[in-house]
Amino acid sequence: MAPHAGGLTPAEIDPETGAAGPVGSVGPAGPAVRVRNLHRSFNRAGGVLNGLDLDIAPGEFVALIGRSGSGKSTLLRALAGLDRDVRGHGQIQVPDAVSVVFQDSRLLPWKRVLDNVVFGLRAADAKQRGRQALAEVGLAGKERAWPTELSGGQQQRAALARSLVHQPQLLLADEPFGALDALTRIKMHALLRRLCEVHRPAVLLVTHDVDEAIMLADRVILLDDGVVGTDLRTDLRTDLRTDVEGRPQADPAELEQRRTELRHVLLEALGATGEHLGSDFIAPGKRRAS
Amino acid sequence: MSIQSALTLGPARGRGRGDVPADAGPVETGAAERSDEDRRVVRRRLGPGRRLRGAFWIGPALLLAAWSLGSVTGLISPAILTAPWDVLAAGRTQWTEHDLLDDITASLRRSGLGLALGVAAGTVLAIASGLSRTGESLIDGPIQIKRSIPTLALIPLFIAWFGIGEEMKIVTIGLISMIPIYVNTHNALRSIDGKYAELAETLDVSRARFIRHVVLPGALPGFLLGLRFAVTSALLGLVVVEQYNATNGVGHMMALAENYGQTDVIVVGLVLYGVFGFLADTGVRLVERKVLGWRRTLEG
Numbered sequence A: 001m002a003p004h005a006g007g008l009t010p011a012e013i014d015p016e017t018g019a020a021g022p023v024g025s026v027g028p029a030g031p032a033v034r035v036r037n038l039h040r041s042f043n044r045a046g047g048v049l050n051g052l053d054l055d056i057a058p059g060e061f062v063a064l065i066g067r068s069g070s071g072k073s074t075l076l077r078a079l080a081g082l083d084r085d086v087r088g089h090g091q092i093q094v095p096d097a098v099s100v101v102f103q104d105s106r107l108l109p110w111k112r113v114l115d116n117v118v119f120g121l122r123a124a125d126a127k128q129r130g131r132q133a134l135a136e137v138g139l140a141g142k143e144r145a146w147p148t149e150l151s152g153g154q155q156q157r158a159a160l161a162r163s164l165v166h167q168p169q170l171l172l173a174d175e176p177f178g179a180l181d182a183l184t185r186i187k188m189h190a191l192l193r194r195l196c197e198v199h200r201p202a203v204l205l206v207t208h209d210v211d212e213a214i215m216l217a218d219r220v221i222l223l224d225d226g227v228v229g230t231d232l233r234t235d236l237r238t239d240l241r242t243d244v245e246g247r248p249q250a251d252p253a254e255l256e257q258r259r260t261e262l263r264h265v266l267l268e269a270l271g272a273t274g275e276h277l278g279s280d281f282i283a284p285g286k287r288r289a290s
Numbered sequence B: 001m002s003i004q005s006a007l008t009l010g011p012a013r014g015r016g017r018g019d020v021p022a023d024a025g026p027v028e029t030g031a032a033e034r035s036d037e038d039r040r041v042v043r044r045r046l047g048p049g050r051r052l053r054g055a056f057w058i059g060p061a062l063l064l065a066a067w068s069l070g071s072v073t074g075l076i077s078p079a080i081l082t083a084p085w086d087v088l089a090a091g092r093t094q095w096t097e098h099d100l101l102d103d104i105t106a107s108l109r110r111s112g113l114g115l116a117l118g119v120a121a122g123t124v125l126a127i128a129s130g131l132s133r134t135g136e137s138l139i140d141g142p143i144q145i146k147r148s149i150p151t152l153a154l155i156p157l158f159i160a161w162f163g164i165g166e167e168m169k170i171v172t173i174g175l176i177s178m179i180p181i182y183v184n185t186h187n188a189l190r191s192i193d194g195k196y197a198e199l200a201e202t203l204d205v206s207r208a209r210f211i212r213h214v215v216l217p218g219a220l221p222g223f224l225l226g227l228r229f230a231v232t233s234a235l236l237g238l239v240v241v242e243q244y245n246a247t248n249g250v251g252h253m254m255a256l257a258e259n260y261g262q263t264d265v266i267v268v269g270l271v272l273y274g275v276f277g278f279l280a281d282t283g284v285r286l287v288e289r290k291v292l293g294w295r296r297t298l299e300g
């Protein structure tokens, strides 16, 4: 099973600091991602990740939330194999095919959009697959454009196409929609959901936005004190909700209530008090009691 | 200024940053609004703006005009600087009687070979020292040491090593032009945003592909700047090495002219150097414009 690519930057591994341990891969039967007792710290004072455990099933869409500075990016970079200079230990297993979507689109400015999408793709039909991926994200016809000629949302869609063209078993995304306006974000959410349903990678999506997490993910986890603090199944996928006879069942009011409930639990876990949430806030527990 | 007035005012008024003057009458409506006249609010341009056609030639042409005018009016006496037409005549004599073409091809060949050597060596060394810490510790120091020793002072040593023939001349020109290529390419390479290397790592690309698709294009602006310096350095080296036991070349022609006191022939040589340098630089800049088309800079 392939380890991550060796360093391409001038930085060389310092044996003293005990850089990140080897990254293995998992077999077809087990979970897509398996993290055990993961520790990472940037200085001697305190760890960012303190013995974190996490499993992600194949095809599962997980949203990772947490306060700013809680270590979300640190965890994601560990899974992406990009933390070779960070002190720490623990076991990480990820699939062979991992794609990363960064907060900035990270398109090479000197390559046209199609060449960016197929960069690093070793296949005879690379261009063909690149064109197809661009069409999937709604960028057909932009193959020959320079990245600077695309709008912010289009650049991010091109980056999404680049990550999908590799047919990843695991898609890691660090606030990929952070810089987009509300409307473009909503469109990107729908696009990402649709693409994930087609390609079925396991997804770990870092976000600041509780609503985004609830809307997109099958499962929301909250990083707190360097471990997974809260771990919730959203249970909102209408195609998975069935009544006793197995018919799909989606009562909009019930879904909405579930959403509100999740939102309150997560916001509370994030440390937002009733004051922050506005006067209509009723803790889920209290609601049930009344 | 409100959006309303910005939209309806003509371009001349709309451009102003101040308020609408009190006496600005009501803006005419109706016909003007329906016409497809282009009215827009345009900011004062701070960059150089759009490209002029043939702009490269304007400066040199003006210089030539000033030189001719000075010679015609007698402001520039022939004792100070030969008139352009006399230089042309001297050039024609050199061409027919002393095989000027051979001198030119010999000089271009020397500087071309030397430049090619320097560019290749400078680029390879810059990549080796830019991408590997070991390479850097081995290469960067000696290059800095070499930089502080004037190459021209090394010529006696090169004569001892390579003899007094063509080899010594090409090696000297190569060494002189290698330095600016190395320094500028290395600097540009190290300035490439680290996030692109990170991206390449996540895409699992090989080192060779990384160099070809990320490092070289990313360092290209610096490399081309280095090339412009290197071209000038190669010509500088040419002037000097052609003083040593050359039987042809523009420098050789000038050395002879110096012995016989032929100022006009010396100016022929100077003009040739100027033309070589200008054409080479223009060539590099045209290449620059072609291959750096992706940039959104003031160069435009």
Ligand SMILES: Nc1ncnc2c1ncn2[C@@H]1O[C@H](COP(=O)(O)OP(=O)(O)OP(=O)(O)O)[C@@H](O)[C@H]1O
Pocket (backbone or CB within 6 Å): A042, A048, A066, A067, A068, A069, A070, A071, A072, A073, A074, A075, A208
């Ligand atoms: N390269 C680094 N050097 C030193 N400290 C770092 C480095 N990167 C992150 N940290 C520290 O590690 C902690 C976690 O950072 P991380 O980037 O993982 O947070 P995050 O949860 O992604 O935050 P945000 O939501 O703001 O992106 C922070 O306290 C940060 O200061």
Ligand SMILES: [Mg+2]
Pocket (backbone or CB within 6 Å): A072, A073, A074, A174
């Ligand atoms: Mg972060």
